[in-house]
Amino acid sequence: MSNPDPRAKLPAAPLSDNERLKDQSDYLHGTISDDLTDGLTGAFKGDNFQLIRFHGMYEQDNRDIRAERVEQKLEPLKSMMLRCRLPGGVITPQQWLGIDQFAGEHTLYGSIRLTNRQTFQYHGVLKPDIKPMHQWLHKLGLDSIATASDVNRNVLCTTNPVESSLHKEAHEWAKKISMQLLPRTTAYADIWLDGEKVFSTEAPKPLIKEVADDVEPILGKNYLPRKFKTAVVIPPDNEVDIHSNDLGFVAIEENGHLVGFNVLVGGGLSSEHGNTSTYPNTSYEFGFVPLSHTLYCAEAVVSTQRDWGNRSDRKHARTRYTLERVGVDIFKAEVEKRMGITFEPIRPYHFTTRGDRIGWVKGEEGNWHLTLFIENGRIIDTPGKPIKTGLREIAKIHKGDFRLTANQNLIVAGVPPRDKKKIEKIAREHGLIGQVSKQREHSMACVALPTCPLAMAEAERFLPGLVSRVEAIMDKHGVGDEHIVLRVNGCPNGCGRSMLAEIGLVGKAIGRYNLFAGGNRIGTRIPRLYKENITEPEIIAILEDWIGDWARNRRPDEGFGDYAVRTGIVQPVLDPPRDFWKSTAA
Incomplete structure (x- = not known):
């Protein structure tokens, strides 16, 4: 039949x-071409709002100042987020210098955002700079075709x-x-x-x-x-x-x-x-x-x-x-x-x-590769940590390539032995190398507020403080050299990949998250919803209990997600289409 x-x-x-x-x-x-000449709005109208996405762009505004602008009878400060097409994340130092220059001269925030889609994003490009941006990328041998x-x-x-x-x-x-x-x-x-x-x-x-x-x-x-x-x-x-x-x-x-x-x-x-x-x-x-x-x-x-x-x-x-x-x-x-x-x-x-192998590793051909931890993938100079400048200085002398990772980090790849000390010196002087816990290395968040229009809660700005609290709990229980794959999404659309984390948070409202547990370290199991719509203090209290129990009762080399499933904190998600929404009860 x-x-x-x-x-x-x-x-x-x-x-x-x-x-x-x-x-x-x-x-x-x-x-779209007609909209580019409309100086009355920074936005795109009608169908073009959606069509620009096929060209690698999303229309956004700064939600932190939206209410203030409404009070001033101004439209929200519309700008574009552009995502580059970069298969496999490999880029030349010369291209990086061009990317860096545009970010500094033509974006509202001056930053470059490395994404877990192994590419970079510009945030805050105003309408007059949109076409020059695409032409700039084209001269660098890059484009944003089909990245959205x-x-x-x-x-x-x-x-x-x-x-x-x-x-x-x-x-x-x-x-x-x-x-x-x-x-x-x-x-x-x-x-x-x-x-x-x-x-x-x-x-x-x-x-x-x-x-x-x-x-x-x-x-x-x-x-x-x-x-x-x-x-x-x-x-x-x-x-x-x-x-x-x-x-x-x-x-x-x-x-x-x-x-x-x-x-x-x-x-x-x-x-x-x-x-x-x-x-x-x-x-x-x-x-x-x-x-x-x-x-x-x-x-x-x-x-x-x-x-x-x-x-x-x-x-x-x-x-x-x-x-x-x-x-x-x-x-x-x-x-x-x-x-x-x-x-x-x-x-x-x-x-x-x-996870990425942070620090130096030697390749099979004898050259060295330096993986730099970039928290949340956000590249910008901050007081005492001018990492954007540091990457620019490395790009000026590096003869290999840069590789963007799917964990929002960056690899200075193909460093000849003679250049290793020089590269490391620049990286250390600019805060690109330092003490980073295993827990921080294995934590990730999407962009969320203030620029993502879909965000229901904080993610990128929330994660660093959350990780500090988790680090303190792990140190307290004697597992500070361990890690839990921890990820935060500002909404349920999945950009932060919380649904493949051992512990995942998904934004529900400002200051509130759904807490998931039970994924595994290698990313082959979906976690299950444990508790819904809870605040950070509630999350920390739960993690305090979980991590303490894990530290005392885990088996050798047992990750937290496997422990959570074995001990019945959550049932494993075995058939997501049918059992993802089932109760956590064992």
């Missing part, structure tokens, strides 16, 4: 307005500074996947670069015959139903949180060389407070593909989600909901049909870590 068309299983409902918007956008052009909205976003790749040759191979595939899945429309070049070509060569042709549209042969005129995230990981390091992505490629090597990838599909971490039909999910193992079919596989997964995803309800439009609706096996069979081969069985792999 043949399987029914999975699209027929969608409920009869009108398409979301985003579908109309994309259909009428003239392949993402809209009237309903497309495949920036492709992550394990930084892996030690196994440099394997990293180089994997990084090349991250770049190829990114290029293959990019929008083909000329809108970015037409609007921001006055029609100048974005790439020196033509975009690659689609590989799958089922994909037919002339302008957008892979993404289609209406692009994807929702955002789509892809990552490449090199075991045993899982700092890219491979299970949080719609599409994951697990590098499989033989004799030190890449031979193919295990393919994972259907991860994602967002949900909606109180909406039990939404849930975070870890991805499903589809199988192994050889290198020759990597791009075919990527295209097949994307085009299947393009055709089968929910375009009526954006809360259920991500790949994981398509898999749940049609069945993992049916989706997998369609991918096999489109890419032209059958998945081989999953090759063995395992993860042991997902």
Whole structure:
């Protein structure tokens, strides 16, 4: 018996307005160019508010001063956040100097924000500087194409500074996947670069015959139903949180060389407070593909989600909901049909870590790599800690590259032995090297307030103080040299990846959070809601009890998340679509 068309299983409902918007956008052009000349507002109007996201930008304002401006009868101070496209996070020191210069001269805050999507963001770019910003990036060999909205976003790749040759191979595939899945429309070049070509060569042709549209042969005129995230990981390091992505490629090597990838599909971490039909999910193992079919596989997964995803309800439009609706096996069979081969069985792999190796490590080729801890990824000079200046000074003399990590840190990679002392001296003088606890290294937050319009609570500004309190508790109980993977989100959209933490906080309102526990150190298990809508003092009291019990009763090398599950603090989340919202009771 043949399987029914999975699209027929969608409920009869009108398409979301985003579908109309994309259909009428003239392949993402809209009237953005007209809006740029409107000096009466710092904002974008109508559909353009959404369309600029396909060009890598979000409209924001400083919520700290919003009420003050309303009182003055002024519109909120509108500005843009731009996210660069940087597959695998590798950048040259010369590019860094250009990035730094623009941030200092043309943004409201003067900072650079490293994100856990392994790229950087500018915050606070006013309308007159938007087009010059894109042209500036273009001269640096960079762009922000497809880093937001309903497309495949920036492709992550394990930084892996030690196994440099394997990293180089994997990084090349991250770049190829990114290029293959990019929008083909000329809108970015037409609007921001006055029609100048974005790439020196033509975009690659689609590989799958089922994909037919002339302008957008892979993404289609209406692009994807929702955002789509892809990552490449090199075991045993899982700092890219491979299970949080719609599409994951697990590098499989033989004799030190890449031979193919295990393919994972259907991860994602967002949900909606109180909406039990939404849930975070870890991805499903589809199988192994050889290198020759990597791009075919990527295209097949994307085009299947393009055709089968929910375009009526954006809360259920991500790949994981398509898999749940049609069945993992049916989706997998369609991918096999489109890419032209059958998945081989999953090759063995395992993860042991997902944190960055802060400090110096020596690579296999004899050069050194310095991983710098950047709290919350925020690069700005502060009194006694001029880290932005320090990175600028390093970039002026460094002959290797910079690598941005998925943990919001930065690696000064490929340092020859003769330059090691010189680089370290600059780093120490500017506060880039210092005493940082393991707990602080393994804590992370999204941007949240004041610039993110979706934030319900603080995250980036809340985390440092929270970590200090957790450090004190851990020192008190004799586990100060240990760590718990701790993450804070300002809302349930998942940008801080709290739903793969051992302890995760998700903002509910100003000063209030939902407390989750029970993820694991390697990022393969979703935590469970323990208590809802609680304040920081309540959180600290709970953590005091938990950490004290963990310190006294844990097994050798047992992380807190595993301890929480073993002792019944929470039940493990084994099947997120069905049990994520169940009670914490054992």
